[in-house]
Amino acid sequence: MQLGLGKDTGVGKSSIVCRFVQDHFDHNISPTIGASFMTKTVPCGNELHKFLIWDTAGQERFHSLAPMYYRGSAAAVIVYDITKQDSFHTLKKWVKELKEHGPENIVMAIAGNKCDLSDIREVPLKDAKEYAESIGAVVVETSAKNAINIEELFQGISRQIPPLDPHENGNNGTIKLKPTSQAGRRCC
Numbered sequence: 001m002q003l004g005l006g007k008d009t010g011v012g013k014s015s016i017v018c019r020f021v022q023d024h025f026d027h028n029i030s031p032t033i034g035a036s037f038m039t040k041t042v043p044c045g046n047e048l049h050k051f052l053i054w055d056t057a058g059q060e061r062f063h064s065l066a067p068m069y070y071r072g073s074a075a076a077v078i079v080y081d082i083t084k085q086d087s088f089h090t091l092k093k094w095v096k097e098l099k100e101h102g103p104e105n106i107v108m109a110i111a112g113n114k115c116d117l118s119d120i121r122e123v124p125l126k127d128a129k130e131y132a133e134s135i136g137a138v139v140v141e142t143s144a145k146n147a148i149n150i151e152e153l154f155q156g157i158s159r160q161i162p163p164l165d166p167h168e169n170g171n172n173g174t175i176k177l178k179p180t181s182q183a184g185r186r187c188c
């Protein structure tokens with residue numbers, strides 16, 4: 001399934017992808033320019049799910065590029081930093097944009113990242129849960145640094161996306177691979 005990761009600078013989007021795909025954390029990671037793309041295939045029950053992930057740049061100057069990535073996506077992970085209230089406000093703006101301009105049935109997942117820094121938290125988990133519930137989104141607090149809830153975030157998304165009709169010739173780039181190597185098309 002194709003995913004878009006958005007959307008405030010420095011909240012840890014690239015670090016979440018890096019932890020998920022490579023199980024690695026880089027303290028000196030550079031800000032994303034434009035967007036970067038990574039894939040990961042994970043077992044899910046008796047199937048393999050392939051994630052096609054666009055990690056979009058959070059800097060305001062790249063804002064106008066975002067629709068190119070979320071338009072074809074089955075799901076969007078919108079990330080905020082639990083230590084920065086402003087990032088939670090920005091997240092709400094992105095949810096609004098996705099609702100107005102994103103694919104009709106896009107699955108939205110909210111990640112409150114940097115939960116290893118909960119002693120300087122500005123955003124209570126309760127607020128994030130209430131907001132997520134109000135928009136029908138999955139929410140989880142993550143730490144890319146300490147590898148907390150990263151797998152759970154992507155598994156949660158995977159569970160929300162309905163299987164594609166194997167006869168459907170979708171164009172969203174997502175493939176659900178069977179272990180038998182029969183490929184069925186799926187989402188995105």
Ligand SMILES: Nc1nc2c(ncn2[C@@H]2O[C@H](COP(=O)(O)OP(=O)(O)OP(=O)(O)O)[C@@H](O)[C@H]2O)c(=O)[nH]1
Pocket residue numbers: 008009010011012013014015016026027028029030031032033056057058059113114115116117142143144145146
């Ligand atoms: N403590 C802590 N720091 C983190 C965590 N995730 C990312 N960081 C740090 O936060 C900074 C920004 O991380 P990035 O992954 O580049 O953030 P981004 O949202 O992709 O930023 P842009 O590319 O500018 O949009 C880096 O210094 C990371 O090392 C985390 O879970 N905990």
